[in-house]
Amino acid sequence: MQARLLLEDGTLFTGQGFGAEGGSVGEVVFNTGITGYQEVLSDPSYCGQIVTMTFPLIGNYGINRDDFESIRPYIHGFVVRRHETVPSNWRAQYTIDQLLKEYGIVGISDIDTRMLTRILRQHGTMKGILTTGNERIEELKERLGTSALLRDQVARTSTKSVFSSPGEKERIVLVDYGAKSGILRELTKRGCDVVVVPQDTTADEIRRLHPDGIQLSNGPGDPKDVPHAVETIRSLLGEYPIFGICLGHQLFALACGADTDKLKFGHRGGNHPVKELESGRCFITSQNHGYTVKEESVVGTELEVTHINNNDKTIEGLKHKTYPAFSVQYHPEAAPGPYDSSYLFDRFLEMIRDNKIANPERPRQAQLSETLRGELQYAQK
Incomplete structure (x- = not known):
């Protein structure tokens, strides 16, 4: 079947459709990964986006049950050269075509993805419509003009209920803003007792879980679309060690008084060089984001820049000068991508242990006695 991709600047691509029939509107972006298309498809951070793969051959090793980064794909379209x-x-269980059909996602192939990528690099990501229908171009332009991009992606991709992955070591509350499975996998691999909570969980609800540390996950969209998350992080800052990843990094920055801005075409791929300022080392990282923390907005806050992108010098890492809290813009859990930065999870756990030594808890019996005493005095009044 024929498929067409129309950009909001009027550029039209015509190719072969695969996956589901139909049409969808989304932000057209590109990913430079050579492998990892299954993880890209299932990364919740792509919710609402039409993803273009720059590598020309996609689907050659199939789809398997083990490499999903979420329970289902959330993308609005998939664009490939072939x-x-x-x-x-030997691990393949079904094809990429079958996966897209199962979840109602339209795909298009046999177009010049190099040309499309050059357009997005020059003019920035833009809205597009991908369809297998036979509508006239004028109808597609009208539909594209009247369709708004999603602003509720975090609510769409976050878990709707609390669940746990039991472990014997530190209790980590993972706030799910659209979390990749790799984050949970890295924490449980280290023996953590992980409790995953929805994106709108309040600070008091998190406190009642008695965490040792709080993990802020990645997620889709503009961080300013989830102001409640900023307020929750601001309320918890200083009470518990905090580690933010990707969207969690941006929300952490906003909670500390910094600001964010949209990048021209974002960072999406598994080969982005990041420099750690303290050591001078360069790490190759996996990234997927369209927003960044504005460098000038960090001045005057309690934040310190720890990492920068070696390509465009944007901020890739922050830490709080007073409280045990830090964040990175990239994905230390990779999937797909290199594992250069997985040490950050170990650093997070070290921070939690150091914080416990510096701030020992009062014995629980003493806390309980004080609470009961206060309740008795209140009852007597």
């Missing part, structure tokens, strides 16, 4: 219909890999 779509492989017969994958060759």
Whole structure:
């Protein structure tokens, strides 16, 4: 079947459709990864976006049950140069075409993805409509003009209920703003007792879980679309060690008084060089974000820049000067991508242990006695 991709600047691409039939509107972005298309498809941070893969051959090793980063894909469309219909890999269980059909996602192949990427790099990401229908171009332009991009992606992708992954070590509350499974996987691999909570969980509800530390996950969209998350983080800052990833990094910055801005075409891929300022080391990182913390907005806050992007010098890491809290813009859990930065999870746990030594808890019996005494005095009044 024929498929068409129309950009808001009027550029039209015509190719072959695969996956589901139909049409959808989304922000057209590109990812430079050579492998990892299954993880890209299932990364909740792509919710509401039409994803273009710059590598020309996609689908050659199929889809398997183990490499998903969420329970289902959230993308609004998939754009490739060539779509492989017969994958060759012993782990493959079905094809990318079958996956897209299962979840109602439209795909398009046999277009010049290099040209599309050059347009997005020159003019920035833009709204687009991907369809397998036979509508006239004027109808597509009208639909594209009247359709708004999503602003509620975090609510769409976050868990709706609390669940736990039990462990014997530190209790980590993972606030799910659209979390990749890799974050939970890295924490549980280290023996953590992880409690995953929805994105709108209040500070008091988190306190009642008695965490040792708080993990702020990645997620889709503009961080300013979730102001309640900023207020929750601001309320918890200083009470518990905090580690933010990607969207969690941006929300952490906003909670500390910094500001964020939209990048021209974002960072999406598994080969982005990041410099750690303290050591001078360069790490190759996996990234997927369209927003960044504004460098000038960090001045005058309690934040200190710890990492920068070696390509465009944007901020890639922050830490609080007073409280045990830090964040990174990239994905230390990778998937897909290199594992250079997985040490950050170990650093987070070290921070939690150091914080416990510096701020020992009063014995629980003493806390309980004080609470009961206060309740008795109140009752007597």
